[in-house]
Amino acid sequence: MTLDIKICGLKTEDAVDKAVALGATHIGFIFFPKSPRNIEPADAGRLADRVRGRVKIVAVTVDADSDTLDEIVDQLSPDILQLHGKESPERVLTVKAVYGLPVIKAFSVREADDLKKIDPYIGIADRFLFDAKPPAGSKLPGGNGVSFDWNLMHLLDGSVDYMLSGGLNKDNLAEAIQLTGAPGIDTSSGVESAPGVKDLGLIEAFFEAARNAQSETAVAGRGT
Numbered sequence: 001m002t003l004d005i006k007i008c009g010l011k012t013e014d015a016v017d018k019a020v021a022l023g024a025t026h027i028g029f030i031f032f033p034k035s036p037r038n039i040e041p042a043d044a045g046r047l048a049d050r051v052r053g054r055v056k057i058v059a060v061t062v063d064a065d066s067d068t069l070d071e072i073v074d075q076l077s078p079d080i081l082q083l084h085g086k087e088s089p090e091r092v093l094t095v096k097a098v099y100g101l102p103v104i105k106a107f108s109v110r111e112a113d114d115l116k117k118i119d120p121y122i123g124i125a126d127r128f129l130f131d132a133k134p135p136a137g138s139k140l141p142g143g144n145g146v147s148f149d150w151n152l153m154h155l156l157d158g159s160v161d162y163m164l165s166g167g168l169n170k171d172n173l174a175e176a177i178q179l180t181g182a183p184g185i186d187t188s189s190g191v192e193s194a195p196g197v198k199d200l201g202l203i204e205a206f207f208e209a210a211r212n213a214q215s216e217t218a219v220a221g222r223g224t
């Protein structure tokens with residue numbers, strides 16, 4: 001099985017081009033004004049047009065109202081909506097019905113009980129994204145560059161499709177993949193030189209780490 005790789009919080013042509021050239025399956029644009037990765041819908045649309053059809057375009061929003069979502073969908077034409085706030089199952093159903101797009105529902109994780117919070121969304125959200133709880137004082141529900149205890153993922157029903165997220169970088173990716181067997185991974189801070197500033201060298205190193213981790217996992221899995 002190939003690993004889905006999402007590079008999130010893109011704001012520049014060179015970072016978009018690099019991520020896609022290296023094999024990103026998903027790229028994410030952040031629509032959250034407090035984020036250093038926030039982008040205007042029209043600017044995101046122009047960036048997405050460079051690579052449309054070669055990668056899934058993900059719009060990341062946080063408890064966005066309908067007018068905000070209308071504008072984002074109109075200007076960006078995303079393939080997927082990532083809901084990274086406290087959206088209820090009913091809201092997810094409404095969003096899916098109105099826009100006809102799949103939804104990734106994000107959850108923040110610190111302890112085992114946090115994984116149970118997905119239960120009402122099973123059969124509603126198309127995929128889950130597990131991120132770390134924001135550190136105290138953070139203004140951001142995601143993109144904080146912190147990880148959670150990946151061992152918790154062993155508690156998850158194996159049929160749940162998800163992306164692992166939170167503080168992933170070139171140095172910890174192999175361990176995260178080997179420990180969780182995640183079908184998808186997502187990073188933002190781990191490929192940045194400063195908050196909101198993507199680093200082409202770090203993007204390259206992240207994909208190299210992903211390639212190495214996948215081949216090691218395949219070799220390890222062969223004899224079992």
Ligand SMILES: O=C(O)c1ccccc1NCC(=O)[C@H](O)[C@H](O)COP(=O)(O)O
Pocket residue numbers: 008009028030032035036037060061062084131140141142143144145146165166167168186187188189190
């Ligand atoms: O990245 C942000 O600034 C952000 C702001 C508000 C909501 C979500 C946000 N990011 C969503 C993502 O999918 C990130 O890639 C994910 O949280 C992991 O981030 P990081 O720990 O920095 O790799």
